[in-house]
Amino acid sequence: MGESTMPVVLNQLLPMIKPSNQRTNDDYSPEELLILLIYIYSVTGEFTEDKDLAETEEKVKKALAQTFCEESELSPLLQKITGCDSSINLTFHRSKIAVDELFTSLRDIAGARSLMKQFKSVYVPGNHTHQASYRPLLKQVVEEIFDPERPDPVDIEHMSSGLTDLLKTGFSMFMKVSRPHPSDHPLLILFVVGGVTVSEAKMIKDLVLSLKPGTQVIVLSTRLLKPLTMPELLFATDRLHPDLGF
Template sequence: MKYESIGESSMAIVFNQLLPMIKPSTQRTNDDYNPEELLILLIYIYSVTGEFTVDKDLGEAEEKVKKALAQAFCEESKLSPLLQKITGCDSAINLTFPKSKIAVDELFASLRDIAGARNLMKQFKSVYVPGTHTHQASYKPLLKQVVEEIFNPEKPDPVDIEHMSSGLTDLLKTGFSMFMKVSRPHPSDHPLLILFVVGGITVSEAKMVKDLVASLKPGAQVIVLSTRLLRPLNIPELLFATDRLHPDLGF
């Protein structure tokens, strides 16, 4: 599946491309996607696409994918720990199609939430860079955009990075800003930058930040912290099989 498909075609076409990839265990080869990998792919698609309008064609295409995925879950010879959590069944024998379809419907509701996760942002609303005649479309991670904005040599006023006032001096500045233009502190003004990623960070993301900082502002000290170190399969588990009111932070 190419980036152009996500950016230049409707989501209905993307779903039609995805549909043949959903296969039951009896028909899969080593080159095919298993259910967990399909979930990761769906998360990626919805995240990159962002919020979209559902028309008749899209609704029908999405429903076909839902049914195919629910059927594939039912035909697994053995449910993985992740599928057990998602479906609420500890055995493939107990997983009926209605149960599987309910679980998949809830899963897609979460995917819709993922698509709209950046709706309130202005500058970082999209992670998709459309292609041109000379450049292929690409994916630009949110974390990369944030770091590039922080270390932008022109130091523009960050739109989506908010400065929280603390202390008497900052409170006075906030008060004066009501009557006159007062420049807010910029994240790159400080010798030490602490990036805290809520929910988790992957090794590749941490390396990306390190390489970006080295190229944008050599010598800058950046500490990257997070609630946990993520592996790819952790992501669907956190999104689809975790009690969000009592999350496991990995401590």
């Protein structure tokens, strides 16, 4: 999914945005729509400003803001996002400001991998024989670490520490000195800042087992993520004083 298809995707999302009095059990709640938007912007990646996209985004923003206002009861998440404890007191203007801020965060999510070279995209375009697919970032990282060809990782940086490493760094200016590779050791520790899901942890375990059996992997993170945790952290958390879950 590229930036050219983003307006199409958002237009498909528009009919799904419904107030509580029009929703059935098969429809998406506002919280579920936020999770879907996070996924869409994350997979799309960085994109340039486009008139068509801006107009479509504005339609989605207004629809979301109106839906928030028409909720029979604001959920704890929506209360935090809008700064209002009741939909009765929530004006469209106030709701729209909250949604605008929400979309600013979504744009930041889309550009989160912009400085990467190898892991810039998590989207594999489809063709006549294969469907488009999602290639998780953690999957790419693990596959790169245990690539049998052992190429020099582009986005995985080795940080020198200690006298020995400093000497190696100095010598590398005059001669070719091989840098340590993440797969050199029988123990791999992956620390994911921000959170990791149960499915991601299992994916890493299964992937390492298939790529390099016998390697021990320890997956650590600041928290165990659940679907509703993501919009909470992204849209309703004080970034200067985050709750790390300790």
